[in-house]
Amino acid sequence: MSLIELENIVKVYKFGEFEIRVLDNITVKIEKGEFVCIMGPSGSGKSTFMNIIGCLDTPTSGKYYLDGVDVSTFSLDQLAEIRNKKIGFVFQQFNLLPRATALENVELPLIYAGISAKKRKELALHILSKVGLSDRANHYPRQLSGGQQQRVAIARALVNSPSIILADEPTGNLDSKSSLEIMEIFKKLNEEQGFTTIIVTHEPDIAAFGKRQIRFLDGKIVCDSKVCPVDEKL
Amino acid sequence: MISITSIINIALRALRANAMRSFLAILGIIIGVGAVVTMIAIGSGASEKISKQISSIGSNLILVLPGATTQGGIRMGHGTQQTLTMADAEAIGRECSAVMAVAPAITGTAQVVFGNQNWATAIIGTTPEMVTVREWELLWGRFINEQDVRSGTKVAVIGQTVAEKLFGEVDPLGKIIRIKKIPFEVIGVLDKKGQSLTGQDQDDIIYVPITTAQRTLFGQTLPGRVRLIYVKASSLESIPQATEQIRTLLRQRHRIGPNQEDDFTVMDLTQMLKAAEESTKTMSILLGAIASVSLLVGGIGIMNIMLVSVTERTREIGIRMAVGAKPKDIRMQFLIESVFLTTIGGVFGLLLGIGASLAVSSLMDWPVSISLFSAIIAFGFSAFVGVFFGFYPAYKASTLNPIEALRYE
Structure with a gap:
């Protein structure tokens, strides 16, 4: 049984009369412990693909089995619970709460998991030390560099021990040095702790970190292999 | 399940972050609750004063006064003619059943x-x-x-x-x-x-x-x-009957013909005071109702602030949803913020109301009565305003699409 199994996933957006088939019959499996990079031009459906895997969105048709459970028909509350327990998100914009400290940002998923304040702090501090930010726990996001903010975001994604880490252009707002640092963290997490990691990127050198690459074009997977050839047109 | 203390903490933090705005929103409620408490205090003070007077003159009291003399077409005041006798008094006691x-x-x-x-x-x-x-x-x-x-x-x-x-x-x-x-x-x-x-x-x-x-x-x-x-009727309801019995009896005893005026006057003080009491009660309800309008306006202010707050924090809502907040968690967060605003306003409004009532009482020499009841009403009402006017913004926040919320700039 694969960790992620998509069967004929279709996502259609309607704009009045028009229909846009953002995902067109996607069938794909991702095993536990894989490091996958998703590539493709904007509008190719890669973000929607991520949103569906991340249970932020539901498919128009098709089946999505996460850990063997069909989540494509889950209610909003059930999806929220899946996101809380099984998914860790990392965003291009970091998406930290500006008025909360690094520590409080990391604690956020634990609050919604109903974990006690004491335990939350313990767990969050532990994870912050893992991304090398123990000394920044009480800093606010604006007091941190972009790379540091993204590390806080990674800590937040990890804190509730998810099955999958989903990162949408995690290096998009970072300089090349920070980008490499962040990617090293993902790589280490994947190799040493076996976190299943899925990263959306359009930079080939970032995608090179992946052990598997999936390329989208017009809502379809056009390449799914260890290394996809770089298409100059994209 | 998220704990309630966490939700309260989140709400408090958000309110603190926008202290000035929160204060202005609260101010509307403070004024509203203050006005309601003051108006009720003034109104009930007045009716309490009248109630006290009713009990001080003696309840169900009827006064029989001697009539007026008429000299050459000029009618003099009460008591210018001494028409009442000890025997009249005895007869009233003996013969009027409602007395x-x-x-x-x-x-x-x-x-x-x-x-x-x-x-x-x-x-x-x-x-x-x-x-x-x-x-x-x-x-x-x-x-x-x-x-x-x-x-x-x-x-x-x-x-x-x-x-x-x-x-x-x-x-x-x-x-x-x-x-x-x-x-x-x-x-x-x-x-x-x-x-x-x-x-x-x-x-x-x-x-x-x-x-x-x-x-x-x-x-x-x-x-x-x-x-x-002085006559005491046997009950409040029997006052009109007693009055009528006394009139009939005295007209007979004084041999007054069908077309002649009474040579005495029967005054029903209790009824007069009861009427006054009723009218002050009505006045106090009216004052309270007018004051409630300002509370309503304050509530709309809260709703406005909450709507702005929801829009402003769309991305925050998206982040919370992404990390596992359920719609009801988001709804709860905003509802608690709004109820917190209004209850804080309720507490300070109550203090303002008490202060204003005391000021009115000392400056204008008007009796005021601040009851526990009006305090509870004010407090409960402000909490209710928070729920009522906070619900729509909270509901709106909870139905945001997390994907769109995360993209919101």
């Missing part, structure tokens, strides 16, 4: 002396029923009894003010006072009654047996005449 007690009275003023003190006061000659009719307790001693009336003894029952002015710290019981130079023994002291409806000091009074008053104090040209008759 519980009757006390005739002869009134006058006189200088009263005790030792080196003297004081001008109202002297009322009456019968033992007076205490029943006026519902007046005795502090010490006893009231005039039948024996006193029959033999016209020179005894006096004094009011609080008289006791104070004449005796000061001395115990008045058994002491001899001189009324119009005639010695009277003080046999009782009445309990305090306070001001009457017209602002007269009801405690500035001396009761003597009616016979003594007639014979000794106010020697009258027409013996047996009385100045007025």
Whole structure:
């Protein structure tokens, strides 16, 4: 049984009369412990693909089995619970709460998991030390560099021990040095702790970190292999 | 399940982050609740004052006054003709079924002396029923009894003010006072009654047996005449019936023909006061209702602020949803923020209201009454406003699409 199994996933957006088939019959499996990079031009459906895997969105048709459970028909509350327990998100914009400290940002998923304040702090501090930010726990996001903010975001994604880490252009707002640092963290997490990691990127050198690459074009997977050839047109 | 303390913490943090805006939103509620509390205090103060007056004159009281003389077409005032007699009073007590007690009275003023003190006061000659009719307790001693009336003894029952002015710290019981130079023994002291409806000091009074008053104090040209008759109806409902019975009886006794005017007047004080009480109650409800409008406006202010807050924090909502907040968690967060705003406003509004009521009471000499009830109402109402006006913004926040919320700039 694969960790992620998509069967004929279709996502259609309607704009009045028009229909846009953002995902067109996607069938794909991702095993536990894989490091996958998703590539493709904007509008190719890669973000929607991520949103569906991340249970932020539901498919128009098709089946999505996460850990063997069909989540494509889950209610909003059930999806929220899946996101809380099984998914860790990392965003291009970091998406930290500006008025909360690094520590409080990391604690956020634990609050919604109903974990006690004491335990939350313990767990969050532990994870912050893992991304090398123990000394920044009480800093606010604006007091941190972009790379540091993204590390806080990674800590937040990890804190509730998810099955999958989903990162949408995690290096998009970072300089090349920070980008490499962040990617090293993902790589280490994947190799040493076996976190299943899925990263959306359009930079080939970032995608090179992946052990598997999936390329989208017009809502379809056009390449799914260890290394996809770089298409100059994209 | 997310714990309630966490949600409260989140809400408090958000309110603190926008302290000025939160304060302004709260201000609307403070003013609203303050206005409601003040208006209710003013209104209920007024009706309480009237209720006190009702109980101080004695409930279900009817006054029978002598009629007016008509001389050459000019009608004089009440009491210009002494048409009421002791016999009338007795007849009313005997024959009117809706009447519980009757006390005739002869009134006058006189200088009263005790030792080196003297004081001008109202002297009322009456019968033992007076205490029943006026519902007046005795502090010490006893009231005039039948024996006193029959033999016209020179005894006096004094009011609080008289006791104070004449005796000061001395115990008045058994002491001899001189009324119009005639010695009277003080046999009782009445309990305090306070001001009457017209602002007269009801405690500035001396009761003597009616016979003594007639014979000794106010020697009258027409013996047996009385100045007025106090009547107590058996219940509030029977007042109109009692009034009618008294009129019919007196018209018969005074031989007044069908087309002639009454030579007496029956006044129903209780009904008048009840009507006044009703109208102040209505006034107090009206004042409260007007004040509620400002609370409503305050509530709309809260809703406005909450809507702005939801829009401003769209991305925050998206982040929370992405990490596992359920729609109900988001809804709860915003609802608690709004209820918190309004209850804080409720507490300060209550304080403002109490302050304003006390200011009104001392500056305008208006009786105010702040009850626990109005405090609870104000507080409960402000919490309700928070839920009511917070619900829509909270609902709106909870139905945001997390993907769109995360993209919101």
